[in-house]
Amino acid sequence: MLPLNPAAGRTRLDLLCLGAHSDDIEIGCSGAVLRWLAEVPEVHITWVVLSAPGERADEARRSAKALLKGAASAEVVIGDFSDAHFPSETARLKAFLADLGRRITPDVVLTHRLEDRHQDHRTVAELTWQAWRDHLVLEYEIPKYEGDLGQPNVYVPLPADIAKRKVRHLMKHFGSQRSKGWFTEATFQGLMALRGIECRAPSGQAEALHARKVVL
Numbered sequence: 001m002l003p004l005n006p007a008a009g010r011t012r013l014d015l016l017c018l019g020a021h022s023d024d025i026e027i028g029c030s031g032a033v034l035r036w037l038a039e040v041p042e043v044h045i046t047w048v049v050l051s052a053p054g055e056r057a058d059e060a061r062r063s064a065k066a067l068l069k070g071a072a073s074a075e076v077v078i079g080d081f082s083d084a085h086f087p088s089e090t091a092r093l094k095a096f097l098a099d100l101g102r103r104i105t106p107d108v109v110l111t112h113r114l115e116d117r118h119q120d121h122r123t124v125a126e127l128t129w130q131a132w133r134d135h136l137v138l139e140y141e142i143p144k145y146e147g148d149l150g151q152p153n154v155y156v157p158l159p160a161d162i163a164k165r166k167v168r169h170l171m172k173h174f175g176s177q178r179s180k181g182w183f184t185e186a187t188f189q190g191l192m193a194l195r196g197i198e199c200r201a202p203s204g205q206a207e208a209l210h211a212r213k214v215v216l
Contacts, residue, residue, distance in 0.1 A: 001200075004216075005075065006108055006136065007035075012042040016106035018097075018128055019122040022052040022060035023174045026203045027188070028140025030067060031166045031207045032156040037070040040093050045071045046104055047156075048094070050079035051086075052125065055176055063173040086123040094127050103132040113139040117146040129212075139210040143182060143191055152208035155199035163192055163205040 007013055013036055019025040020137040023045065025033075037043050040142060045068055052060040057078050068074040079096065081089050111128040112121035141149055158166070167188050177183040199206050 004214075007039045010040050012044070013108070014104070014106045015043065015045045016048070016100075016104060016109045016132070017045065018048050018050070018109070018111040018124055020061070020112060020118075020124045021083065022048050022049050022056040023170065023177055024112065024121070024142060025049070025110065025140075026063055026067065026166075026173070027109045027142050028112075028139075029156075029207060029209065030169065031138065031158045031162055031192070032110070034162045034165060035156060035158060037068075040164070042072040043070070044073045044154055046075045046077065046100070046106065048077045048079070048100065048158055050096075051081045051083045051120070052078050059176060061142065061170070061176055066173065067169060069163060084120060086120040090123060090127070093123065094130065097131040099126050106132070106135060106173070109135050109137045110209075111137060111139055113150070114212075115150055116142065117148040118142075118144065136214070137212065139212075141191075141208060141210070143187055145182065149191075150210065152195070152198075152210050154209040155195060155201070155206050156209065157196065157199060157201035157206045158192065158203060160203040160205065163189075163203065166192075169211045 017025045047064050049060045060078060064076045103107045109132045112125040116122050138154060167185050170188060195208040197206040
């Protein structure tokens with residue numbers, strides 16, 4: 001299959017990564033980010049976590065610092081929105097993202113999936129499309145109890161070392177989540193293995209994304 005890699009042949013890539021909570025971006029697309037950091041000489045990243053109260057804010061900052069140390073620049077933004085109540089804060093969230101949209105023009109926007117069963121995730125996805133209408137928006141997936149994984153149409157094959165690093169990173173930096181039954185190495189490895197099968201990834205592991213509009 002002909003690969004359409006947004007990093008291919010580029011010397012610079014500007015990424016915007018949006019997550020409702022402190023581990024969302026890492027779960028959904030940190031493998032893709034790590035791969036692009038390895039392939040593109042100059043990567044500039046704006047990393048936005050909209051809700052990270054208390055200990056989770058510290059986790060978000062430490063995680064981003066470790067993950068993005070190869071970037072040419074990395075701006076980490078931690079919001080103060082109320083966990084599990086994003087729909088009631090839609091107006092303030094929309095203003096927050098609109099302000100962000102006025103000052104940055106990313107090549108790729110990574111955000112939550114519109115069909116995500118968690119209301120906070122859905123709200124972020126909906127507002128992303130309002131703030132970045134003329135950009136390549138790729139929506140990542142998050143495994144959860146509700147069983148809302150869909151049929152992705154974009155795949156990022158991951159080298160074995162990057163897939164392993166992603167899992168190690170998640171388990172190291174998000175101690176507050178390890179008590180959750182689904183937050184395990186097996187969950188993250190299993191999903192990457194499944195997506196690796198679907199795209200015939202050479203290493204057998206991949207991340208999957210959803211694209212609504214792509215211009216060729």
